Amino acid sequence: MPKIVNHDERKNTIAEAMWRVILDKGMEGATVRNIAEEAGLSLGALRYYFKTQDDLLVYAMDLVRERAKKRIEKILLQSLSPKELVIAMILEIVPVNTDTRIEMEVWFAFIAYVKHRSDTIDVPDDQILEMTERLLGFLQDQQLLKSTCQMEMEIERLYGLIDGIAIHAVLNPERLDSERIRKTIIYHIDSICR
Amino acid sequence: MPKIVNHDERKNTIAEAMWRVILDKGMEGATVRNIAEEAGLSLGALRYYFKTQDDLLVYAMDLVRERAKKRIEKILLQSLSPKELVIAMILEIVPVNTDTRIEMEVWFAFIAYVKHRSDTIDVPDDQILEMTERLLGFLQDQQLLKSTCQMEMEIERLYGLIDGIAIHAVLNPERLDSERIRKTIIYHIDSICR
DNA sequence: TCCTAATTAGCACAGCTGTATTAAAACGAA
DNA sequence: TTCGTTTTAATACAGCTGTGCTAATTAGGA
DSSP states (O other): OOSSSSSHHHHHHHHHHHHHHHHHHGGOOOHHHHHHHTTOHHHHHHHHHHSSHHHHHHHHHHHHHHHHHHHHHHHHOOOHHHHHHHHHHHHHHHHHOOOOOOOHHHHHHHHHHHHHGHHHHHHHHHHHHHHHHHHHHHHHHTTOOOOOOHHHHHHHHHHHHHHHHHHHHHHHHHOOOHHHHHHHHHHHHHBBBB | OOOOHHHHHHHHHHHHHHHHHHHHHGGGGOHHHHHHHHHHHHHHHHHOOOOHHHHHHHHHHHHHHHHHOOOOOOOOHHHHHHHHHHHHHHHHHSOSSSSHHHHHHHHHHHHHGGGGTTTTOOOOHHHHHHHHHHHHHHHHTOOBBBOOOOOOHHHHHHHHHHHHHHHHHOOOOOOOOOOHHHHHHHHHHHHHHH
């Protein structure tokens, strides 16, 4: 009879410990021993929850996506004007606070690592591109886009801008603080809307 | 009496071998043994040219910057209109061909790695931000910028766009090919110029 | 209480890591 | 040639890596 207890919550705890290790020591520092220590567990205990290190890796990656997804879904519950909604969604992706910055930094580390292991670990598809397409399509449906806008180019531009700002916020948070990010995003959205 | 021979060229050869290893196996695969094998040298030989692995790392990073710098300086020798010049410079940074893609990918790997070793290796400053500032300042001096443009925001936006597109070109080159990059950059520059 | 399964801790092992050391080879100048 | 320096090769070593294995501990149901 399995203990109904916090098996899954424990897995999340370990995954979050992995995040913290990656944040602190980078991907090369994300060893099972470091992660176990950060999580306050023994090697054997960690190995009980995750058979191999790769199992932990994909679990930790999925957790990032799940958390981000939940945060974004929350925005839909608010009542916002179309433009406000678009801006709010983008600001939930780009690192404007500690949570989002951690997730984004860890995500980049994952992606860069997994890229060279695509034979054994399948690279998760980028949801940001999809979201960008949807947001711009939404603005167009609402007749908010300037007539001079070319959809295909606008998608590429906003998509690049989001990840570019995300990178800069991760690598240089003191230069590109949250207020500056916010202003830039709003500036861009304003520039493509009537 | 030192042999005048290809000591420095050999160092470049090794550094480029390191690039190839990083490209193929990622930063975790960039061990001295892998690099030595890729360069066709023994461990001892490699160690003769670079006392420690960190020495090789900073040398290989500097080589990336040096190569990029030279390529950009070449553009100044051409006779281009202001707008053409700006676009040409941006396209020399962003990965539109094999050389630039290799450099950009390796550069990102370096930056991500060095970030967690800032105590022992000093993180090189970002020249792209400087260049972006200069390019936009140049456009303004030439009276080419639209009056609605806010300089500070335009810098942040172009800077983000450049690195964002660079990331996307590195991670997904078959989707974001060179033609698409070119079109996007030109589209953006056109959008901020009269 | 006892019993069984879940959970934990610890150790062992083979492999890879960076680097130090040492000797051998190659080579240019006398 | 012979010498002295540059260059190469090979090995050794301590430390860390992921993971397999085994025994100890815990805890919940009978």
